[in-house]
Amino acid sequence: MKKLGKLSTLVAAAILSTGCATIVSDSDYPVSIQSNPSGASFVIKNRKGNVITSGITPQVVLLKAGAGYFKKEKYQITFTPQGKNAKSRNFVLEAKLDGWYIGNLVFGGPIGLLIVDPATGAMYKLPEFFYADLVGNNQTGLHIISTEVLTAEQKSKLEPINL
Template sequence: MVFRKACAGMAIVLAFAVSGCASIVSDSKPKVGLYSMPSKANYVIKDSKGGVVMKGITPGAAILETSRGYFKSESYTVTFQKDGYAETTVPLKSTVSGWYWGNLLVGGLIGMLIVDPLTGAMYTLPEDATGNLSAVALPQASLAPISSFPQ
């Protein structure tokens, strides 16, 4: 009986020691909401290499990778555009997840140096991106007074 409890306890400790804290509680492919003011704007998401990842119309959502390799965070740009409005670009930069530092508390050196960096769970992205589009002023037509036309 005591042996079984000891084995169960060791199994729990071993599970935490070999897994990454961020891998357990966060997602390496989070869902990012995409919004614009005004709505119904087109958006294009590009990764750090300039490749198009996704296109759509706001409001929308994208599931994006937080990492582009071992200890390499991924970043994106979201370009919003709508007829009659100036195009705007919003950066989406991944940052180190607070859960990643939980490896220090739990003693998960393997999680900190191997699991979380390999899975990308050590990074996180903002929950959403909003493009605030400004209306474009139409050029004023220069009209000559009617009296100046030849008669």
């Protein structure tokens, strides 16, 4: 009976020492960087202004969602299209609160809510892809893109619209 009590205590301690978002989500996310036109060079800087990565679109990069204890990461992405007179354009990619973080109210407890998830950055999430329209004048709004630039995983999530 003592062994069962010790095992139960150990299991309870393990559950309470982790965060719900840490268990279910990630701290680092693969983000597909895409642009119109494709083939644009890009540079990604974090909120401190440090260059995290650079490349040519389309490309998948691994980015951290958290920037410190209870601080979400905010990236500045500078795109430069190919061509002599190409002008660079800046966009912002900001992490959002992960819904699994709220699961700490039920599963992770105060340790997951106040320590583990905020410290690991797992309380935040980033989108699967970031699209920059370098042709149009609007940086926000509805953008229509070709399915050819989507990854296989993104294509699998598409749903038909019947009008």
